[in-house]
Amino acid sequence: MGNLFKIAIRNLRRYRRRTILTSSLITIGVIFVLVLVGVSGSFKNMMIGQMTDSMLGHIQIHRKGYIASIDNLPLTMNMKPQAVKKLEGIFKQIPEIEAYSPRIKFGAMFSSFTETTNIRLNGVYPEMEMKTLPLLASRISNGGKEIRKGEIIIPELLARGMKINVGDTLVVIATNKDGSVNGKQLKVGGIIESVTGPGGRDGYVHIEDAMDILRMDEMEISEIAIRLKHFDRLHAVYNTLYTLLSGELNKQGKPAFEVHTWEGLSPFYNIARMIDMMSIFIKAMLIAIVLISVMNVMIMAVYERIREIGTIAAIGTLPGKILSMFVVEGFLLGIIGAIAGNILGTGIVYVLKLLRITFDFGRQTGLVLSPTVTMTDILMISLIVIVVAVLGSLQPALKASRMEPIKALRHV
Amino acid sequence: MALIKAENIVKDYRVGEVLIRAIDGVSFEIEEASFVSFVGPSGSGKTTLLNLIGCLDSPTEGNLFVAGEDVKELDRREGALFRGKNIGFIFQDFNLIPVLTVYENIEYPLIMVQNVPAREREERVMKLLDAVGMLEQENKYPDQISGGQKQRVAVARALVTNPKLVLADEPTANLDHKTAYMVIELMKKMRDEFNTTFIFSTHDQKIVGEAEIIYTLEDGQIMDMRKKGGNENGKSL
Numbered sequence: 001m002g003n004l005f006k007i008a009i010r011n012l013r014r015y016r017r018r019t020i021l022t023s024s025l026i027t028i029g030v031i032f033v034l035v036l037v038g039v040s041g042s043f044k045n046m047m048i049g050q051m052t053d054s055m056l057g058h059i060q061i062h063r064k065g066y067i068a069s070i071d072n073l074p075l076t077m078n079m080k081p082q083a084v085k086k087l088e089g090i091f092k093q094i095p096e097i098e099a100y101s102p103r104i105k106f107g108a109m110f111s112s113f114t115e116t117t118n119i120r121l122n123g124v125y126p127e128m129e130m131k132t133l134p135l136l137a138s139r140i141s142n143g144g145k146e147i148r149k150g151e152i153i154i155p156e157l158l159a160r161g162m163k164i165n166v167g168d169t170l171v172v173i174a175t176n177k178d179g180s181v182n183g184k185q186l187k188v189g190g191i192i193e194s195v196t197g198p199g200g201r202d203g204y205v206h207i208e209d210a211m212d213i214l215r216m217d218e219m220e221i222s223e224i225a226i227r228l229k230h231f232d233r234l235h236a237v238y239n240t241l242y243t244l245l246s247g248e249l250n251k252q253g254k255p256a257f258e259v260h261t262w263e264g265l266s267p268f269y270n271i272a273r274m275i276d277m278m279s280i281f282i283k284a285m286l287i288a289i290v291l292i293s294v295m296n297v298m299i300m301a302v303y304e305r306i307r308e309i310g311t312i313a314a315i316g317t318l319p320g321k322i323l324s325m326f327v328v329e330g331f332l333l334g335i336i337g338a339i340a341g342n343i344l345g346t347g348i349v350y351v352l353k354l355l356r357i358t359f360d361f362g363r364q365t366g367l368v369l370s371p372t373v374t375m376t377d378i379l380m381i382s383l384i385v386i387v388v389a390v391l392g393s394l395q396p397a398l399k400a401s402r403m404e405p406i407k408a409l410r411h412v
Numbered sequence: 413m414a415l416i417k418a419e420n421i422v423k424d425y426r427v428g429e430v431l432i433r434a435i436d437g438v439s440f441e442i443e444e445a446s447f448v449s450f451v452g453p454s455g456s457g458k459t460t461l462l463n464l465i466g467c468l469d470s471p472t473e474g475n476l477f478v479a480g481e482d483v484k485e486l487d488r489r490e491g492a493l494f495r496g497k498n499i500g501f502i503f504q505d506f507n508l509i510p511v512l513t514v515y516e517n518i519e520y521p522l523i524m525v526q527n528v529p530a531r532e533r534e535e536r537v538m539k540l541l542d543a544v545g546m547l548e549q550e551n552k553y554p555d556q557i558s559g560g561q562k563q564r565v566a567v568a569r570a571l572v573t574n575p576k577l578v579l580a581d582e583p584t585a586n587l588d589h590k591t592a593y594m595v596i597e598l599m600k601k602m603r604d605e606f607n608t609t610f611i612f613s614t615h616d617q618k619i620v621g622e623a624e625i626i627y628t629l630e631d632g633q634i635m636d637m638r639k640k641g642g643n644e645n646g647k648s649l
Contacts, residue, residue, distance in 0.1 A: 003523050010511035311507040314468055315569070316496020316525040318489060406468045409503070 004321075008328040011301065022297045023336040026385060029289040030341020031348060033381055036282050038349040038371035043359070044275045046367055047268060048231075054135035055195050055202075056262045057101065057225030058234055059241065061087060064250065064258050066222065067265075073107045073120065075177035078220035083256065087224060090244050096237045098229040099131035104210040105222040108174035110154070110203075115162045119154065120202050121172070123210020132227045142166045143190030151189030153204040159191045166190060172205070176214045184213045234261055286381070287388050290337070294330050294392030302326065302396040309400050310408025323401035330393020334386040341385070342378050349373050413480070414441035415576060415609050416465055421474030423460050423632075434460040435471070436632035442611065442625070444576065447603050449623030450613040457632040458613035459581055465611065466499055466579045467491045479576050496525035500570030500608070502580035502599075506562040508554040508569075515541065515550040518568045526573055540568040543605065544598060560591035564598060571602055578602075580612035584619055596622045 012019045052058050066077045079087075084102060091097050104123035109116055122129075126147040130136055137145040140153060143166035147153055152170060164170070166188050173183040186209065194200025211219060228237055241259045250256040263269040302309070309322060349371045357369040423435035435457050442448055450458045463469040464476055467483045468491075476483050479498045486494055495501075508517045518537045522528040528536070541547045544564040549557055557565070563583060570578045580599065584592030596612075596619055603610050614620055628636040 007509075007511060014511050307505075307507065308509060311501075311503065312509070312520075312524070313492065314466070314495065314501050315521050316492050316494075316499075316573075318492050318496075318525075321524055406463055409468075409507075 004324050004328045005332070007325060008332055011305075011329055012332060015301065018297055018300070019333065019336075022293045022333055023340065025293045026290050026334065026337025026389070027341040027344065029286040030338060030381055030385060031345040033279075033282050033286045034342065034345030034373050034377065035348055035352070035371070037279055037377050037381075038345075038373045039352065039369065040275045040279060041373075041377075042369055042371040044272050046370075048262070048272060050135065050195055050367075051266050051268050052227075052231075052262045054133050054139050056265055057132050058228045058231065058262055059226040059238055060260050060262075060265060061224045061226070061241070061245070062222070062258050062260075064255050067258060067260065073105050073222070075106060075214065075220070075222075078104070078177075078222050079224075079257075080220060081218050084219070084221050084224070086248065087245075087257070090241070091226070093244070094237060094240055096228050096230065096233045097226055099128065099227045101125065101128040101132035101225045102207070102219075102221040103129075103223050103225065104207060104214070104216075104220070106174055106210065106214060108172050108213065110152075111171045111173070112162050112164055112168065113171070117158060117162065118201070119158065119172075121152075121174075121210065122202060122204050123207040124204060125207050129204075129225075132225050134227075139193045139195070140190040141193050143188070145190070147204050147206055148189055149206040149208060150187060151206070152186040152209075153190045153192045154188060155200045155203055156191050156193050158201065158203075159188070164188055172213055174213050176216070177220075178215075180215070182213055182215050184209065283381070283384060287384060290334065290385050290388040291392045294333055294389045295395060297333065298326060298330055298393040298396035299399075301329065302400045305400075306403065306408045306411040309403050310405045310411065313403065313405035314409060319401035322403075323397045326397030326400050327390055327393050330389045330397070331386060333393075334389025337389070338382040338385040342382060346373055346378070414477075415444045415446075415479060416440075416442040417475075417477040418465075419475040421464065421471040421476050423457075423464060423469070424472045434632050435464070437474070438632070438634050439474075440627065440634060440637070442609060444609055445603060445607045446609050446611075447600055447622075447624040448609070448611045449620055449626045450611065450629055451615060451617075451620050451626055452629035452635075453615065456629040458629055460632075461629070462579050462581050462611065462613055465577070466501065467495050496521065496573065498576045500573060500575040500578040502563070502566045502570050502578060502583045502612075504582040504585045506554070506559070506566050506586075508562055508565055510554050513551050513553055514546055514557065514565050517554070517565055518572050521569060521573045536572055536574075537568075540572055543602065544568045558591075559587050560594060563587060563591075563595045567595070567598055567602060571606055571608060574606070575608060577609045577611065580610065582614055583612055584614060584616060589618065592616065592619055593622070 063077050063079045091100055101124055106121055108119055108121050110119050124147060141156065152172065154164060168188045169185055170188060171183050171185050173181060175181050186205065228234060238259060238261050245257045245259055246255055248256045313322060352371050358366045359369060418438055418440050420437050420439050421435055422433065422437055425432045425434055450461060452458050464471055465478060467478065467486060470484050481494060509520060512520060515537055518540055519533055522533045522536065541550055544567055546561060546564055549561060554562055584595055587595060599610050600622065602608065620626055624640045626638045627634050
């Protein structure tokens with residue numbers, strides 16, 4: 001095997017300019033892929049982080065059927081205290097859960113005494129909500145960063161449209177689950193920016209104020225948002241929760257709860273998937289670059305060395321060995337391109353990180369791009385390049401190994 | 413038992429729609445350790461005959477036995493294995509591998525064809541380098557040595573696997589007369605030293621005289637067979 005490599009290396013050196021050109025092409029391809037994977041991965045992670053850390057949490061649990069009618073925010077589909085207690089018991093069994101936050105979600109009208117509009121309100125325990133959504137406080141642009149009793153945090157666009165400022169008094173009116181209407185005066189404690197841009201109508205109140213407005217005798221929870229210690233454990237924890245909760249049945253013998261990761265709750269998951277698809281397309285382009293360049297160079301190598309092939313075949317070299325000689329050359333071209341591309345690509349990603357390039361996402365401005373490449377990315381890209389280089393050299397190598405020595409020796 | 417036994421062999425080629433008979437019913441026997449030459453004008457069938465003996469091609473008709481093996485029965489892989497074990501080749505254009513040194517070119521068949529252990533390889537290569545007078549050039553590449561030296565390396569490469577037979581197709585065609593004579597002398601010396609049968613084709617009359625058995629070919633037939641020290645008419649059978 002060592003001799004095959006020795007001969008292959010010398011043949012690559014023999015056609016030095018062609019080797020440099022081909023491996024440079026592969027190197028450039030690897031650099032592009034690494035930079036794109038690093039940058040798009042950073043953008044995707046930041047986007048997911050914004051969604052999960054300031055609005056959704058990583059996982060949410062609802063009473064079965066709630067998500068299907070979530071636009072109505074049905075109070076009749078809230079979870080009873082016993083159910084919530086049961087869930088809290090389950091959460092304690094899962095060490096990957098860092099925090100959770102029970103929420104009462106309801107639709108309400110609010111009036112500034114001169115104007116009235118509708119709002120979606122989240123009644124939360126401020127401390128639990130902030131632990132579950134660590135970026136929530138950063139969205140509250142004016143006023144305090146907390147959600148105090150007797151106060152309401154209202155969406156920025158509604159505040160601007162109705163000319164409401166921090167400290168103003170509002171009346172919030174809502175219909176409870178029995179159909180009776182109740183209202184409560186609250187002070188504007190802060191203005192909250194939307195994560196996704198214009199149109200956000202989600203406000204926050206203290207959970208006890210929500211209970212007052214809805215005249216709840218006992219706390220009935222609409223959803224529980226969960227934050228994990230490590231985001232990469234998302235699907236593992238989801239599966240654990242799903243398994244544990246599928247055993248919890250309602251009176252009709254059907255599952256009492258439904259579990260969703262953020263992916264099932266946000267349309268931004270599709271954007272994340274599009275970014276992944278884009279990475280796949282770029283990798284496909286890399287495959288094409290490597291395949292075409294290696295195949296081209298190996299076809300030329302075989303064509304130029306027909307008499308040599310005839311000679312080694314005549315003196316008894318088996319077709320398999322002739323095939324190996326050319327495949328090893330392709331393999332080495334892949335290795336050279338992969339190593340050079342990974343070194344340069346990682347270097348460029350590091351420089352981009354140092355440059356601290358900023359971008360905007362929704363209402364969030366000045367987000368710093370922090371591209372990174374993981375060892376998995378590097379290994380995956382290297383594997384693709386090397387495998388494709390070998391595949392690219394296979395056809396010319398097969399041609400060489402199947403050559404009739406007598407015809408090859410006659411070749412001029 | 414003869415090393416090579418050809419019985420009424422025929423070789424036809426098809427060029428487009430035209431059938432060309434390159435060898436036309438040739439029979440002969442060649443004993444071990446012979447020093448044989450095929451002579452004849454261009455197109456007489458010398459190279460075709462050497463290709464058939466070398467198992468690079470198979471006859472259209474007739475029987476051809478080399479080292480007791482019916483070469484017609486060999487498939488591609490078996491043919492390669494047979495050549496690697498029994499036959500050495502010397503080419504008109506030397507056909508050394510340009511990326512390998514003189515030493516490595518001679519060593520090549522031992523690694524890639526016969527899988528000989530390193531120590532034995534070194535012994536055999538050094539012995540042949542010495543025998544062909546190329547010890548001092550062992551680290552040079554083919555483009556750093558003369559034509560005569562290249563052919564000496566080719567002779568060594570052909571002999572390194574201890575073959576029963578070495579086939580040389582116009583081995584002196586690209587050499588000046590003096591060097592050509594030296595190469596033929598070297599081949600003869602190697603035959604004496606290693607007891608290997610040498611068959612070479614040539615159209616150079618001065619070189620022909622160095623062979624001990626001379627077959628004259630014309631239009632794919634053996635017109636004459638001469639042995640040194642006598643003249644035996646060997647008409648094609």
